[in-house]
Amino acid sequence: MSIDTRPSTSEPVPASEESRQWTARVRRSAESAFPPNRLLPDRQPAYMASWIYVFGVLTVVGLGWVIITGCVLAVMGPSWWHVSSVGLFVNSLHLWSVEAFFFFMVVHLWGKFFMAAWRGNRRLTWATGVISFLVSVGAAFTGYLSQQNFDSQWISTQAKDGINATGAGAVWNVLNFGQMLMWHIVLLPIVVALIAGLHVLLVRRRGIVPPFDLTEDGDEVQEAAPGPDPA
């Protein structure tokens, strides 16, 4: 039996029906929110002439190296780096990529704070950045618990008191190596990647916050033209 895969031309889908499709709606929304020149811009506002802006892309790149080096460790298994000099080097790359990632992220966060980067309907961009930082702290913490060495023993036995005090210890046992390893290499990286991805998309959608508007004597403008409506 042959199957006719040619598109039907005798009964076209009505335009109104097509416009109500979930797929069509999502495509239209995505095209509206992220036109190519906004998603991959080839120019930027002139006020972005500062090194502080580099820390945003450095943070993303740092996260990329954390994931890459973590994947290499995952290929060989959690005990590999204890018995192999190559494994120890990859673990060292993983450790220092984490340190670099957090350094870049904290500088980026402080920079955005002092720019008041939430202005102009960018509050969700700020919130996703902060949440990404907090989840990253959890991801790094579970990494320390998954090392299978003295650090893991000491950090887990000390941290259990804080976790248990909140009641979370009932389901999140920091002394359970297997559970912490799963959170470290599966669950938390997925959450970090999703939130960081949303954060980057919001940056592309809303743009970079402009500088404070100054009067001629250098003070901020307190009242000016009406601002945008709340989101």
Add this chain to the structure above:
Amino acid sequence: MSRGSRGRRRFNPDRDVKEWTGAYVPYDILKEAFVAFLAVAALIALLAIVFSSPDEHAVTLKTWSAADPVDFAQTAITELDGTSGTATYGPPYNATPDASQHIGFFEPNQWLGVHQPVDTAQDFVIGPLRTLPNQQATQLAITTYESAPAAQQATWTTAYEKSVANAIDFHGRLHVPAGRYGPVGVIIGSLTAMSQTGGLDGTLLSDGQFYNTNYTKPLLFLADGNYLAARAGTQHLQGDQWGMMNETGNFPGQAWLWLYTMWYQVPPMNTSANGDLEVWGLMMLLSLGLIFLPFIPGLRSIPRWTRVYKVIWRHHYRELAAS
């Protein structure tokens, strides 16, 4: 918040912004990302080659009991008589009353109850010793102990605690002064010997299964003794040494936990019986405050008040002034 006649809000410089209508300059975002990717690769490779990464071997019950059998025995007797840190911990390990941390009526640990049950006498002492074959004296001592009334058991364990306080480590062997501690001396002596052979590590971990990745019981036993903490102290990892953010050696550790660790150094948290819950509560409030900072009057004005932005956008303001 006031609204204009047409429903528009009054301009607030901490919330609103006049979108940019000025000049744009060429910017190659992919080239910047690629260069950053290579630069970070070079940076972390350099750091990895120069500094490597710490890997201090884990402490085992075997190494602990061999290196410090007195501390091991002093800890083991508290596991047997139910006075150790784990035995009196409360949820999620056991139902010790009034052991959970609380702030007023807020006592989440107690509400959620026991989810990782640990009976220190059975799980850490009697159970492992019951697995030993061909040790009739040990099995007889356990039977004698378990069949004795609770008051008699307490008399024996109290007597042993007094004697073991003066025990000595003679070339790795435990010597406890004589006392009226009945079968307890044999029990703790056998457990120490079992641990020194490595048998206790495997028994505590097995939990009846071939594969196991849950180290809750051996870690709790280790944490009840002084050996682990003393070793942590030499590695500047104790709580009063900002230990939560440190790691072994001279590595930066979790420096991003500095604020969390700081609260453990200051009153009232550093002396409070509910210090962990207080610190966690404080950190959760601060985290929520950071997430919702754009909505908090006063706090969201700090960037404008401090004027650090004038340094960040100094080129922009200089060009504006020049034009």
